[in-house]
Amino acid sequence: MGSFLIVHSLLIFLLFLLSTALCNLDHTHYAKEIFQAAKREKDWLVSIRRQIHENPELKFEEHNTSALIRRELDKLGVSYSYPFAQTGIVAEIGTGSPPVVALRADMDALPLKELVEWEHKSKIDGKMHGCGHDAHTTMLLGAAKLLSQRKEKLQGTVRLLFQPGEEGGAGASHMVKEGALGVAEAIFAMHVDFTSPTGTIGSKSGPLLAAVSSFEAKIVGKGGHAAEPHQNIDPIIAVSFSILALQQLVSREIDPLSSQVLSVTYVSGGTVNNASPSYVEFGGTLRSLTTDGLHQLIHRLKEVIQGQAAVHRCTAYVSTREEEHPLLPAVVNDERLHKHVKRVGSLLLGPQNVKVDKKVMAGEDFAFYQEAIPGSMFSIGIRNEEVGSIHSPHSPYFFLDEEVLPVGAALHTALAELYLSEHL
Incomplete structure (x- = not known):
């Protein structure tokens, strides 16, 4: 009887090891599949980002940017609603049924003269995408493309929020009031970070931004x-x-x-x-x-x-001029969603490339979504000294390492897909 119990216990342990190995193999295959799909779209992503960068638009004036996004969504056959907060768009991919998860990107530029001399410099004097919102929009549009290619695998619904007026306009508050979240139960967003190398992310639970x-x-x-x-x-x-x-x-x-x-x-x-x-x-x-x-x-x-x-x-x-400059709440990340970001980031990028994010006294209107539903914002690195991606946002010398575009598109896609699969 004792020998039988020992053999039985050993078999159970071996089955556990086998299932763990198969699970890790599946996860490795999934990460590779998502990244390869994103990298195949790199040229398209770069083209989209440069079109947006050359034609920056300030808060609530993002008419051309919005039109570009809608044209691309039409090509992909992705349904959307428009307008929200004057120029915003909400696209939807999946079954149309719960669970529903949201991804958000901001679209607006800054009243800043670009001082970087390159082929795709801003064509609008005194306006510049100096905070990376052109990249945020492009990466979310990239996720729309990847998710549309994989829509049969989605076990729920993804809402993609293309938001205007983050820079001083509290556009997120208008999006929430106008129903952009729908019945979403969680929301994620990312922001470029010039202090961290491209290919890394930073995430943190609790208070993050002021x-x-x-x-x-x-x-x-x-x-x-x-x-x-x-x-x-x-x-x-x-x-x-x-x-x-x-x-x-x-x-x-x-x-x-x-x-x-x-x-x-x-x-x-x-x-x-x-x-x-x-x-x-x-x-x-x-x-x-x-x-x-x-x-x-x-x-x-x-x-x-x-x-x-x-x-x-x-x-x-x-x-406090709240009519013109609404008070921004603090960005406080949900612990459960932070852990999801950390887990997905480790899967796609490797745990060594997932850092603890830094608290910063800057503000972000993503907080308005977090007042409505649980949310998590994380940073995505763009620092690359070889291409000059070393300057802080809101600098006229701000420059983006475009290698981040497929990385961000893949992360958005995996965050949404895996969240849905885990919350049926």
């Missing part, structure tokens, strides 16, 4: 000749004390283990050297790794400016 708001203030006094200061109510003094007092909010009122930023970035007032102005304007940016922290910072900012103005016999007007 909640962001801008502010502007106007302190009104009474102008007059500088030789008679007692006849005036000097707003410059009130502004000076306000700015100094604001610097104490983060250093003396915020938990040192929290991450917040308050920066005054401009001051404007007065035009001559022998008279006090009647008012002074100033403003800047507020950032916090938690959305609640940002709301508290805004509350105290208003109290401090209004209080300092009153002390100096002035009147203060403070605005």
Whole structure:
């Protein structure tokens, strides 16, 4: 009886090893299959990206970019709905039934003059794809092509969100309000990262990017000749004390283990050297790794400016201009989806090429999707010194290593396919 149990246990163990080996073999074959399919489309991907790069469009003006995407989707036979948030598109591939997973790319460019001299430089003076959104759009369109080729294998539905107005327009909030998510239960997005080599990604659960708001203030006094200061109510003094007092909010009122930023970035007032102005304007940016922290910072900012103005016999007007520049919530990645990104990234790129992402105090309107459903944003490396892909986003010298395009298309595809297969 004892010998039988030993043999039985050994057989079970061998079957486990065999099934594990077969599973690993299947996964290896899958990764190779996806990558080969993406690499076959590299020339097409590069062509699409360069067309978008040469013709950059600012937030909510992405009419030509949107038309290009729709033309390509038509060629692929992929159904879509349009418009969302003025120029946005939502494509759908798969069974049309749950589970439903979403992938998102932003489309807009920056009001920036491109200073990189190359064959496909921006043709629009003062506008440039200096943040990689042309690559994001191309990689998602690449995923549309790969997914359409593999649609019979999809065990659910993939929604592809081509979003306008990420740069200062909170386009994601409009997409959500207009129903772009449908019944999606999870969403993924990627952003290029010039600090990491091409062929790597970074992912992290929890807080990743900051909640962001801008502010502007106007302190009104009474102008007059500088030789008679007692006849005036000097707003410059009130502004000076306000700015100094604001610097104490983060250093003396915020938990040192929290991450917040308050920066005054401009001051404007007065035009001559022998008279006090009647008012002074100033403003800047507020950032916090938690959305609640940002709301508290805004509350105290208003109290401090209004209080300092009153002390100096002035009147203060403070605005966060949310109609023009909506407050961005913090990007907080869902732990379960982060683990999915890490697992898929390791499968396609190798575990050595999947890093822990860095927290950054920049903002991203992807957070609006995460307020509606679980979501995860990760970075995809583009650093390649040989081609000059070494400059940060929002730089006029920003340049993209186009080798990233098939990598991103393959990652999007695998993230969606494997999510659906695991969530039936």
